[in-house]
Amino acid sequence: xxxxxxxxxxxxxxxxxxxxxxxxxxxxxxxxxxxxxxxxxxxxxxxxxxxxxxxxxxxxxxxxxxxx
Numbered sequence: 001x002x003x004x005x006x007x008x009x010x011x012x013x014x015x016x017x018x019x020x021x022x023x024x025x026x027x028x029x030x031x032x033x034x035x036x037x038x039x040x041x042x043x044x045x046x047x048x049x050x051x052x053x054x055x056x057x058x059x060x061x062x063x064x065x066x067x068x
Contacts, residue, residue, distance in 0.1 A: 020063065023059065023062050024059055027055040027058050027059050027062075028055060030055070031051040031052055031054065031055035032048075032051070
């Protein structure tokens with residue numbers, strides 16, 4: 001295995017990790033409704049738990065998507 005191929009493999013792994021963390025942060029931001037200007041942010045614990053669960057499922061779907 002030559003050096004260029006090895007470097008590409010390492011770079012791909014690092015980029016995949018960073019992209020997955022970015023996707024996770026984005027889903028968390030959306031599920032927490034950061035930046036809601038109309039005051040419609042829901043402080044109900046059950047609704048927050050449901051949003052967190054929905055975000056987790058969306059992250060899992062985003063991870064599985066490219067594999068299919």
